[in-house]
Amino acid sequence: MARIHQLDEHLSNMIAAGEVVERPSGIVKELVENSIDAKAKHIEIQILQGGIDCITIIDDGCGMDAQDATLAFERHATSKIQAVDDLWKISTMGFRGEALPSIASVSQVTLRTNDGIDSSEVIIYYGTLKSARPCGTPKGTMLEVRNLFQKTPARFKHLKSPQYEFSLISDVVQKFAISHPNIGFELSHDGRSVFKTKGNGNLREVLMQIYGRDGAKTAIELHGQDLDYTIRGYALQPQFQRATKYYVLLYINGRMIRNYHLQKAVMDAYAPYMPKDRYPIAVINMEMDAQLVDVNVHPSKWEIRLSKEKQLEKLLYQTIKAALMQDMEVPNIQARKENKKEKIEIQELQFTYPRDQEVKKLHTEVNDSFVHYNGKPKQTITEESKVQVDKVEPQEAPVEAEKQESVDKKQELSESQSSDTQAPIKDQVIEEVSTTKQAETLFKDIVPIQEVVMKAEQEPASESINPSLPQLHVIGQFHNSYILAEGEKGLYIIDQHAAQERYHYEMIQKQILSGVKDTQPLLIPITVETTISAVSRIDDLNALLEQVGIHFEVFGNTTLLCRELPIWLKDTKEEAFLQDMIDLWQKDDEISLDKLRKHTIATMACHSSIRFHRSLTMEEMKQVILDLGKCEQPFHCPHGRPTLICYEDKDLIHDFERG
Incomplete structure (x- = not known):
């Protein structure tokens, strides 16, 4: 009796569905790809219960006639390829002719399509054709998939919650929208629109x-x-x-x-x-x-x-x-804020009936109590306080006026020191600051970074400033760890350790890449255990390592010996570094010196940089910024952490509610 027999078409389609249709998101992917191949300009995806209950795809593509609408559900029926040669130059999303018959074998499918001449409806019930008849429908194609996996419980039980299944569908649709910005996509779940693009190519x-x-x-x-x-x-x-x-x-x-x-x-x-x-x-x-x-x-x-x-x-x-x-x-502080507090404005009471002056005054006081109440009694602004406020907020004056007034402020300061009657708020602050010589030096040393650069350029071996780094004016130091500076966009906060670590990293790296091969003999040679294959190809390995001053000798069937090392490998675990280098060479048959050196140089740069919680003078802070400007990539330390971040003026204005 023969044991081998050919499976029927329906069972073959159900087996194929296990590869093509794993879950609702796979169905959406296959059907959207068909819509893209049909030159659709707008694709609508309607989902019910995460796609387990119903998936509907509507497009305005070329559509199909009555014959193609029925033939599309036959296995390996496709319009994408015709000959063997077409398989090696596929330019369409689909081509296998398996998606529709596989989907129809595990669900209830309704297809309505119109090619501009002929329109038809095809209904398939778990792989069985129920009807194929003419119907009225707009140009394009609508395909509805219901009750997925209802007759295949082994597959149905592996589906997760509707919310999880829909999250996978939304992820797929968003990826389609990114890859085809010229197509408008609209995704809805349980009747609620959740994602929509215009399809304008942007x-x-x-x-x-x-x-x-x-x-x-x-x-x-x-x-x-x-x-x-x-x-x-x-x-x-x-x-x-x-x-x-x-x-x-x-x-x-x-x-x-x-x-x-x-x-x-x-x-x-x-x-x-x-x-x-x-x-x-x-x-x-x-x-x-x-x-x-x-x-x-x-x-x-x-x-x-x-x-x-x-x-x-x-x-x-x-x-x-x-x-x-x-x-x-430069990273922006505002871009990383979460749970932004919304400003809530209390609505004022509005009255439409006529009022006399006393009642109107009473209503105004009631309105003011709602609008201005903040848990404290409302303060009345007197003429005297207005004068003080005006003096505290000189930044509202025009820039030209500030330049003109800067000359007069020194004279006002000297007059205020000999006068007991005039004591504006800002003048008092300036008097207090000027009493200490340290603070006096602080304000005096705030100079533009261009002056520092010009001074540095006069020195030998100086380097140009990276134009991508903002021009910064040093203000001071915060918690002996961060340098504060002002720039064009706002307040900049520089991590003093990370900034100098970046500079030292690039300086050491340039020294190595420039061909410096200074080596140091080892008192005790390093032995590295490796494979017979590596030992047999020792000449190829040494040829690659010659450019950095590393040389191996054979010291047994599976052992290599190193008698001297480059100076830039100091303060590192030399044996582990050499072992990793040999392993990577055996894997890729080449050595990426940049990758191998990165961790080593980063460690060296870290050990030689300014530490956190160290007080810096103004000159030291300016030198850190100057060194950072010499870097090719000044925005991150070798470990990937940012060297500086920016708090923009517009964010300060917003947070202080001045906008």
């Missing part, structure tokens, strides 16, 4: 809806190109970071993909600006000839194979690195 506008106004406004536009690849997209500033890597969105020719190596290239480019275990937000579309990519790897079409993957990794890394270096901004 990607930054879509990013604003998903990641917020501050993130989208400061996002860095990416442009990279070589003979095979073109890279476009946006990279958000490093201060907008996440705890997971799933916010690095990658697309190949508009198709959302998952690729570990490309994702790692993005994270490596961000590494100097990110703390440990934090990840960037980036949206990147990579365009290439369809023959360079194979999307026929898995039915879900998330995975791909690239013909020149290493080349694309390098281009992606260099593009993002150059963009971050050029358009980096």
Whole structure:
């Protein structure tokens, strides 16, 4: 008796559904891709109970005639490819012809479609065709999926709550909106609209809806190109970071993909600006000839194979690195605030009937008591207090007036010291400050950083100031840890340790990259245990390490010996460093000296930098800022922490309720 038999079509479709249709979000992905292939300009997604109850996709694409509407539910029926050669240059989202029959085998499906000439309705009940007839419907396609997995309980029990399933659907729809900003998307859940895009082609506008106004406004536009690849997209500033890597969105020719190596290239480019275990937000579309990519790897079409993957990794890394270096901004305190307190205004009482003067006065007092009450008795502003207030707020005067009055203030100060009658508030403060010589020096030493730069440029071996760093005027020190400075945008707070650590890191790195190979003989040579393969290729390894002054000798079948080390390796765990270097070389057959040195140089820079809780003189603080301006990347320390942040003037005005 024969044991092997051919499965029927319905059972085959249900098996295929296990790969294509894992949960409601997978159905939405497949159906939206069909709408995109149909050249739709607007796609509406309606979800009930997380997609478990109902999923409805409505588009205004090209539609289908009556024959195609029925044939679309046959397995491996597709309009995307026709011959074997088409499989190697796929330019559409779908091509396998498995999605619709797989979905129809595990749900109740209703299809209404109109190609502009013919319109029809097809109803399929868990893989069985129930009806196919003409009907009236607008041009385009409407596909409704109900009661998902009701007849496959093994799959149904693995679905989670409607809220969780809808969160996956919304994530997929947002990724489509990012990859196709020229298409309008509208997503609703249980009759409530939750996400909508205009479809005007403005990607930054879509990013604003998903990641917020501050993130989208400061996002860095990416442009990279070589003979095979073109890279476009946006990279958000490093201060907008996440705890997971799933916010690095990658697309190949508009198709959302998952690729570990490309994702790692993005994270490596961000590494100097990110703390440990934090990840960037980036949206990147990579365009290439369809023959360079194979999307026929898995039915879900998330995975791909690239013909020149290493080349694309390098281009992606260099593009993002150059963009971050050029358009980096100082982190803004306001951008990181959460649970912003809203200002609530109390409505005044309004009266419409006629009133005499006494009643009107009474009502005015009642209104004032509501508007101005803050838990304390209302203070009356007298003429005398008005004079003091005017003197306390000179910043409201025009800039020209301030310049004119600056000459007179010294004279007023000397007069106030000999007069007992005049004692305005600000003059009293200035008198108190001027009594100590230290404070007098503090105000006297507030000079523009341009003067410091000009003075430094006259010295030998001085370096130019990075133009991306704001021009800063030192104000003072806070808690012996932070340098306060004023700049064009507002108040800048500089982490004195992180700032000098960044400077020392780049100075040491430049010294090494410039070819300095100063080495120090070891009193006791270091032995490193490795593999037979590494020992047999010792000449190749030494050829790579020669540029940094490291040389190994064979000291047994699996042991290497090192008799001297570069000076820049002092204060580090030399044996562990050498071991890691050999392991990485065996893995990739090359050594990234930048990556290997980063931790070592960062440790050296950290040990030689100004510590927290150390009091600095004004000259020392100005020198820290001057050194920071010499850095190629002055915004983050080697460990990814920010070196300075900004509290903008507009935020100060808002927080003090002066706006």
